[in-house]
Amino acid sequence: MRDxxxxxxxxxxxxxxxxSCLIVAGCSGDGAAADPPVAPQGDVxxxxxxxASPPARTYQDACATCHDRGGFGVRVxxxxxxxxxxxxxxxxxxxxxxxxxxxxxxxxAMPAMSxxxxxxxxxxxxxxxxxxxxxxxxxxxxxx
Amino acid sequence: MPRTSPPGIDTxxxxxxxxxxxxxxxxxxxxxxxxxxxPYRDAYGFAQPVAHExxxxxxxxxxxxxxxxxxxxxxxxVPLWPISRGKNFGYGGAAPAMSGTVVLDLGRMRGIxxxxxxxxxxxxxxxxxxxxxxxxxxxxxxxxxxSMPGNSLGSVLGNALExxxxxxxxxxxxxxxVGMEVMLPSGELVRTGMGAMEGSPCWNLFPYSxxxxxxxxxxxxxxxxxxxxxxxxxxxxxxVLSLDLEVPNEADIxxxxxxxxxxxxxxxxxxxxxxxxxxxxxxxxxRRSEWAADSHAIPDSRHKEIMEEFGLGWWGLHLTFYGExxxxxxxxxxVTDAFxxxxxxxxxxxxxxxxxxxxxxxxxxxxxxxxxxxxxxxxPNGGHLGFSPVLPPDRTxxxxxxxxxxxxxxxxxxxxxxxxxxxxxxxNVVNMLAYDRDDAGMTKRADALFRELMADAEVRGFGEYRxxxxxxDDVRETYGFNGGALHRLNEWMKDAIDxxxxxxxxxxxxxxxxxxxxxxxxxxx
Numbered sequence: 001m002r003d004x005x006x007x008x009x010x011x012x013x014x015x016x017x018x019x020s021c022l023i024v025a026g027c028s029g030d031g032a033a034a035d036p037p038v039a040p041q042g043d044v045x046x047x048x049x050x051x052a053s054p055p056a057r058t059y060q061d062a063c064a065t066c067h068d069r070g071g072f073g074v075r076v077x078x079x080x081x082x083x084x085x086x087x088x089x090x091x092x093x094x095x096x097x098x099x100x101x102x103x104x105x106x107x108x109a110m111p112a113m114s115x116x117x118x119x120x121x122x123x124x125x126x127x128x129x130x131x132x133x134x135x136x137x138x139x140x141x142x143x144x
Numbered sequence: 145m146p147r148t149s150p151p152g153i154d155t156x157x158x159x160x161x162x163x164x165x166x167x168x169x170x171x172x173x174x175x176x177x178x179x180x181x182x183p184y185r186d187a188y189g190f191a192q193p194v195a196h197e198x199x200x201x202x203x204x205x206x207x208x209x210x211x212x213x214x215x216x217x218x219x220x221x222v223p224l225w226p227i228s229r230g231k232n233f234g235y236g237g238a239a240p241a242m243s244g245t246v247v248l249d250l251g252r253m254r255g256i257x258x259x260x261x262x263x264x265x266x267x268x269x270x271x272x273x274x275x276x277x278x279x280x281x282x283x284x285x286x287x288x289x290x291s292m293p294g295n296s297l298g299s300v301l302g303n304a305l306e307x308x309x310x311x312x313x314x315x316x317x318x319x320x321x322v323g324m325e326v327m328l329p330s331g332e333l334v335r336t337g338m339g340a341m342e343g344s345p346c347w348n349l350f351p352y353s354x355x356x357x358x359x360x361x362x363x364x365x366x367x368x369x370x371x372x373x374x375x376x377x378x379x380x381x382x383x384v385l386s387l388d389l390e391v392p393n394e395a396d397i398x399x400x401x402x403x404x405x406x407x408x409x410x411x412x413x414x415x416x417x418x419x420x421x422x423x424x425x426x427x428x429x430x431r432r433s434e435w436a437a438d439s440h441a442i443p444d445s446r447h448k449e450i451m452e453e454f455g456l457g458w459w460g461l462h463l464t465f466y467g468e469x470x471x472x473x474x475x476x477x478x479v480t481d482a483f484x485x486x487x488x489x490x491x492x493x494x495x496x497x498x499x500x501x502x503x504x505x506x507x508x509x510x511x512x513x514x515x516x517x518x519x520x521x522x523x524p525n526g527g528h529l530g531f532s533p534v535l536p537p538d539r540t541x542x543x544x545x546x547x548x549x550x551x552x553x554x555x556x557x558x559x560x561x562x563x564x565x566x567x568x569x570x571x572n573v574v575n576m577l578a579y580d581r582d583d584a585g586m587t588k589r590a591d592a593l594f595r596e597l598m599a600d601a602e603v604r605g606f607g608e609y610r611x612x613x614x615x616x617d618d619v620r621e622t623y624g625f626n627g628g629a630l631h632r633l634n635e636w637m638k639d640a641i642d643x644x645x646x647x648x649x650x651x652x653x654x655x656x657x658x659x660x661x662x663x664x665x666x667x668x669x
Contacts, residue, residue, distance in 0.1 A: 054252075054253075054254040054255045054256075054269075054271070054272075060279075061273075061275060061276060061279060065273075065275045065296075065297060065511070065513055066297070066513045066516075069504070069512075069513075070504055070512070070514060071512070071513040071514055072513040072514045072515075072516040072517055073513075074514075075430060075514055075517055076430070076517060076520055079430045079520070080524070104179065104180070104182065104183070105179075105182050106182065106183070106187060108520075108524040108525060109516070109517075109519040109520045109524060109525070109526060111183065111187035111188075111231075111233070111237060112182040112183035112185075112187065113183055114175075114180075114183035114184065114201065114203070114230070114238065114249055114251065115172070115173070115175065115180065115203065116173070116201065116203030116249035116250075116251035116252050116271075117183070117229065117230070117249075117251040117271075119172070119252075120172070
């Protein structure tokens with residue numbers, strides 16, 4: 001299981017943000033500062049070997065790419081259901097079977113996701129994560 | 145039971161093949177049930193007529209399983225349509241060109257296999273997405289940036305193999321792909337470039353080797369399946385300096401290209417330059433109902449009002465310079481001096497410095513998905529289709545292309561989302577059509593507009609460099625030098641390397657011998 005990055009804060013989807021985020025600097029973001037470049041060590045180039053087998057898909061890398069991180073899904077849901085319903089990890093009205101059906105069949109502009117992209121067991125993990133997130137929201141924790 | 149079978153194979157034969165796939169890679173990874181094939185349809189294509197229907201899907205986990213799938217496909221003569229992540233939205237997504245093809249979903253092969261930090265190279269499998277790569281580099285604190293596309297949901301390899309263009313110094317992604325591992329239709333595994341040597345440390349460092357270079361033959365191709373490849377990344381710059389300018393008139397695009405082309409050619413401007421019209425922002429805003437109550441194109445008479453509301457010019461130009469601040473400022477001065485000869489307007493300047501939070505922008509190597517909102521412009525069931533011919537970076541040619549494109553969009557009643565991407569010695573003129581995919585009248589008009597754009601460009605020698613599945617045969621036919629000699633060569637190659645015609649029939653208009661007479665337009669939908 002790969003590490004879960006913190007859920008990012010969603011800025012209001014203003015048109016100005018859309019314009020500037022397309023191509024220019026100046027938007028707020030949550031990118032971490034990186035270390036300076038590593039110089040070659042002697043004759044052997046330094047190499048970082050990643051995990052041999054890819055990590056399981058999680059909410060963060062399968063869903064948050066659109067439904068968080070200022071993504072497409074956040075903005076479409078804000079248009080249709082209001083900003084309070086724009087983030088699916090804080091909503092209480094999505095039953096596990098509803099989530100499963102939307103992921104596998106798509107909805108509106110959201111394309112369906114295949115089992116090759118997100119397996120059934122990975123989808124179970126995502127649904128469990130969303131349930132846990134909702135519980136934390138109900139307990140008063142601010143995940144936004 | 146599969147609903148659609150490939151030509152020449154009956155339902156029982158296809159079912160036997162699918163069972164054989166399942167016995168090799170596991171039942172869980174072979175899909176034949178109707179409800180499991182929804183993700184392999186074109187989510188943004190025209191709803192009618194129904195086309196590009198998959199017969200099934202197989203998802204191997206690794207090269208060994210892939211080899212087994214190819215062996216069985218040859219044995220059962222079942223055609224396969226390889227996809228990396230299937231997110232090539234606007235071009236067909238995960239769907240196959242020919243109905244009855246089994247989708248070969250490589251999404252499970254998503255290993256980031258190696259990173260050479262000093263040389264700026266990562267070796268990835270096809271299922272690795274831009275978000276995956278970004279998250280990996282951030283998590284491991286590796287100071288390298290990948291070039292990101294406007295819709296970053298796709299595969300790093302898949303995008304490069306389809307000649308994806310984007311932001312930053314490595315924005316010409318096909319040229320950033322160095323050293324491939326490819327499985328041929330026979331199941332044989334080859335490595336290109338220096339990778340053809342045993343144990344070469346230069347596989348992903350030098351783009352050539354000894355003898356012919358095969359890499360390009362595996363791009364937009366049905367000659368083999370790229371199982372991994374090296375991707376060059378850009379060392380995290382000390383600074384990104386951005387210059388922004390909104391210019392007021394449609395015709396301004398001519399002098400902008402004229403001013404920038406020599407600077408791009410000389411390397412003063414690093415990477416492709418993206419210039420877009422105001423409608424690309426407006427159509428991504430989700431606010432159409434504020435401007436129009438019906439589905440007709442917003443009339444030109446309202447454009448000025450809309451631009452003022454959004455604070456945009458007719459064209460928006462955003463240049464970014466990467467590297468040491470002194471070099472960035474020197475490059476910026478060359479650009480501003482060149483522009484001063486055409487306009488009294490001043491660029492707005494922004495800078496990002498190493499150590500600061502990165503803005504969520506592909507120009508800064510950060511993936512995004514929100515530009516897909518264009519699919520929502522006309523309807524919750526919207527779709528989009530791109531036509532992007534290649535032109536010389538010539539002022540008159542660009543001005544006239546934009547003028548003709550606009551006239552054709554007006555004639556067919558579509559809002560014009562336009563852009564120009566400037567390469568080293570060419571431009572791609574982006575014509576983006578957004579439609580309601582369930583509105584049969586509108587999709588018919590979209591088809592007519594696409595065909596008119598294509599025919600208009602062809603007579604001027606301007607060709608499309610990528611296309612939606614439904615137009616692959618048509619675009620292929622526009623490449624007509626010497627009676628289509630290049631296509632004949634492609635067919636010869638197809639027959640030699642894939643004698644059973646199992647890989648991606650119809651890809652880029654290249655059909656295996658036994659399907660050649662029918663093709664997409666011949667009824668193979």
